[in-house]
Amino acid sequence: MQITHQKKGKYLLIQAAGRLDASWSDHFADTLLTQVRHGHHHLVMDFSNLSFLSSAGIRSLARIYKELIQVKGGFQIIHATSFVDNTLKSTGFGMWLTEKPPADMPVGKAAEEPVRPGQIEFHLLEQDASLRLLVPASWRPWQMATPDRTVVRKFGEMDFALGIGSASGNFEEARDHFGEFMAVAGNVVYQPPKEGEHPDFLLSQGDFVPEMLCLQTLQCTGKMSHLMRFAPGKHTLFYGVGEIAGMALKQLDADALAFVLLGEIDGLVGSTLIRSPGLLTEDRSIPYPEIKGWVSFCAERVYAGQQALIFGLAARKDAVQSGGLLSRVSATMGCYLHAHATVFPYQPLQNGKIDLNTTIQRFFDGAPPVAMLHLVEDSRPAVGLGESALIRGACWFSPVNNPEGLL
Amino acid sequence: MNIVIGAFTMGLVLALLTLGMLISFRMIRFTDITVDGSITLGAALASLLIVNGWSPWTATLLAVLAGSVAGMITGILYTRFNIQMILSGILMMTALYSINLRIMGRSNIPLLDTPTVSNGVESVLLGLTGGATRIHILGWPVPLSDFSVLVSSLLICVIVAIALRYFLLTHLGTALRATGNNPQMVRAQGINNKSMVVLGLALANGLVALSGALLAQYQGFADVQMGIGMMVWGLASIIIGEALVGKRSIGVMITGAILGTIFFRLLIAIALRWGLNPNDLKLVTAVFVFVALVAPYWMKLLGKNVFGGTRHA
Amino acid sequence: MEGPVMLEIKNISKTFAPKTVNEVRALQQVSLQISKGSFTGVIGTNGSGKSTLLNAIAGNFELDRGSVVLDGQNITRWPEFKRAKLIGRVFQNPFAGSAAGMSIAENIVMAMRRGRGWSLRTAVTSSERREMAEKVHSLKMGLEDRLDNPIGNLSGGQRQALTLLMATWLKPKLLLLDEHTAALDPKSAAKVAELTSKIIAEEKLTALMVTHSMQQAVDLPGRIIMMHRGQVVEDFRDEMKQRVRVPDLIRVFERVQKMELFDQSVAEMLEQQYV
Ligand SMILES: Nc1ncnc2c1ncn2[C@@H]1O[C@H](COP(=O)(O)OP(=O)(O)O)[C@@H](O)[C@H]1O
Ligand SMILES: [Mg+2]
Secondary structure (H helix, E strand, C coil): EEEEEEEEECEEEEEEEEEEEEHHHHHHHHHHHHHHHHCEEEEEEEEEEEEEECHHHHHHHHHHHHHHCCCCCCEECCCCHHHHHHHHCCCHHHHEEECCCCCCCCCCCCCCCCCCCCCEEEEEECCCCCEEEEEEEEEECCCCCCHCCCCCCCCCEEEEEEEEEEEEEEEHHHHCEEEEEECCCCCEEECCCCCCCCEEEEEECCEECEEEEEEEEEEEECCEEEEEEEEEEEECCCCCCHHHHHHHHHHHCCCCCEEEEEEEEEEEEEEEEECCHHHHCCCCCCCCCHHHHHHEEEECCCCCCEEEEECCCCCEHHCCCCCCCCCCCCCCEEEEEEEEEEECCCCCCCCCCCCHHHHHHHHHHHHCCCCCECCCCCCCCCCEEEECCCECCCCCCCEECCHHHHH | CCCHHHHHHHHHHHHHHHHHHHHHHCCCCCCCCCCHHHHHHHHHHHHHHHHCCCHHHHHEEEEEEHHHHHHHHHHHHHHCCCHHHHHHHHHHHHHHHHHHHHHHECCCCCCCCCCCCCCCHHHHHHHHHCCEEEEEEEEEEEEEHHHHHHHHHHHHHHHHHHHHHHHHCCHHHHHHHHHHHHHHHHCCCCHHHHHHHHHHHHHHHHHHHHHHHHHHHCCCCECCCCCCCCCHHHHHHHHHHHHCCCCCCCHHHCCCCCCCCHHHHHHHHHHHHCCCCCCHHHHHHHHHHHHHHHHHHHHHHHHHHHHHHHHHH | CCEEEEEEEEEEEEEECCCCCCEEEEEEEEEEECCCCCCEEEECCCCCHHHHHHHHCCCCCCCCCEEEEEEEECCCCHHHHHHHHCCEEECCCCCCCCCCEEEEHHHHHHHCCCCEEEEEEEEEECCHHHHHHHHHHHCCHHHHCCCCHHHHHHHHHHHHHHHHHHCCCCCCCCCEEEEECCCCCCCHHHHHHHHHHHHHHCCCCEEEEECHHHHHHHHCCCEEEEEEEECEEEEEEHHHHCCHHHCCCCCHHHHHHHHHHHHHHHHHHHHHHHC
């Protein structure tokens, strides 16, 4: 079987020739799903040369259809041969068939795609929306965790947070379990401080509001004012997290902001607590190699191709004095930053202006998160892994109107 | 006819050496250079004892034991002191050169009119022929003494061959053969492969010394130089034997070694008869072994080229 | 549910080529207890010391330190061939476990007498041949009619099956398997693996099996130990073993690897960035 594709306006025209049967259906679905992943959500399938369609073939079409529906896309089949036409109609998939290509699809040879350095678009969501920052707990490595250094916080739909905490109710229980966590719009993901353990999560549902015993927290409450969409272009194949934050800062012209970033991973660089700071018996510094027992480092760029949900705070480098709980190393675009990332199995994102809560909900309703990282920029000369980067996705952000705690 | 009888007798005597080397070179796969020294050791010790009035049988038996000890020492050098295979043999062979000179006290012991192991056979034959000192074989007159040496060599050779075959098929013999095949496997079966190497070399050099003791009695002297080149002759015999009958089973291999040695002695006798200078004999043998060792490889190359060529033509 | 201890390894260490540039610390202070009748899988990256561990138990070399006690006997100073009376072994190389130039029967007969000392009786007798044919028949490879063929003429899978049979002929105290299916084609590998499980279960053997297949390790009834750099870094047993799946093992591998790459420079970088 032969599959060719051609970009025509907002549509991708697929021409499939041969037999779409059990031996080709997986290849067909994988090829088209890759196109979906590349952001083509409106497919037109020209089946004039498709001589045979089996049930396996129909199933692969259904798989693609389901994925497209998720992102408010779709496909239609044109020029079906009578065999394919009959098969689809008699199996109840006649609605995929149309007589003609969509009216807004350009005819004739497609024009060369214009070369774009990268594809970035900004959407204004709410003119005056902003976030209030709260730093209720500010543990620094490697202080001993004590009850008076912790605080219980609830995270509702308007709350965004990151830090170190435990889902256990009281300090004694939590002592062994302090680890990284993040909260996005009432969804809390936390990483038990044990190597190889999957992250766990708590979701706001009905009356239940997730609650964490926090040792370190940067919390923002409010709404996101902007949305930025990014996709690779001819010259930009991926976007660093710091780079995205930098662009957002420029867009807002603010000193500090918080952002939620959702996108396909090019590679993440980060570390995770693997031993609870609750087990420290004094404030001290932990030298190498003992430190290896307390935090893990990813050692290579990880989780490529999966989807990251990142919450972070960033401040313009020249506005920062002490740095607070922001990383003291300058990120690529001249900002300081603290971000935690949760890794989910890949799901496509709808194009255009999308809603934060509904989009995120889809991920929490799907397969569970795979991992959680505190992102770092590995700036070691020669061997450094650089910073975490995404290929395409969405970034919601809003200025922080009381940034003093960060600066 | 005397030449043929001589070649047969010589072949049967040296077949014992070949059988010894069959154990070292083929069973435990040990390239054992001790052979050149231990055959002389057997000859020297047996001659000395016989000259000093010992019974030829006792003398031969002690020669065998001495040969075994020499083989054991080579084996111990190799297994206990981790000296390379060839070097262990060279060390022992070199040491034996001095030891043999010491035993003999000079470089040559003639055995004139001394009893030999074939005396018994000769007296039996004398009784049978009624005192005649010549018998006729295929119409040729043959001295009875020569014939009795032939018969006694044949007897000894057959007895040794049967005993060796039996031994190699026992549990111990099986372990010995496996040692040459795959020492790791032998250890995994709870057998000390090092002991097997020592045992194999003891047996091998015992047989070589037996061959030496009989050779001295047959040719009537022991010479400190007599061992030079013996290993290569033995190897040539093994190769010829394998070419003659193959190596399907232990019995076949033993038979092959004996036939190979006799055939080889016949070839030498014929070559000498045709005027080959005896001094060139060792060179010729060395070339023969060389060719026998590399021929299979050449044949394969040749076959490939010939058949490969015709197929493409 | 665990039986009495069959094998006890205490603090064994082995360094190859010590004090040279090629120095390899193949075993570092390894301690391990294997209970009677258990079937333990050994996994780990290449060069992590799995084979060296098995070799140390089998006695291929002298240990630098530590002791090995098998079935109550301290065998630390025993040479390899003596230990073979208690230990059955199958190697990765299907040609390593049998003598190629000898017949199937002659190979087996050595296994039938393992550890009973030498004898000057004929090795392969008709009664032994009958016993062999019966057991070889259970392999269902048709080899019982070919007992006099040189074992070298058989395929790797057939040889490995026979080696396994030989290693377990006289119920060994301990069976050591070192990636014994790795060099076989997939079909033979599956067959030998199945045969292994069957024999070990039927004879209730205590076994230690190195495997590169994590699935195979997970499927084992017993326990999984993971080695890295000459040390046992993970030991899944009892309930943990019940729970463990291949992805879990992969994660442990990754963790160990991450630990490896976490050096001084990473520590310094994190000191700047981990807040
Ligand atoms: N006999 C030996 N001499 C020198 N180095 C050895 C020897 N045997 C093993 N090693 C080294 O010890 C390390 C562990 O090897 P091994 O136990 O074979 O690893 P694996 O886990 O792959 O079986 C390797 O680095 C190997 O090179
Ligand atoms: Mg190995």
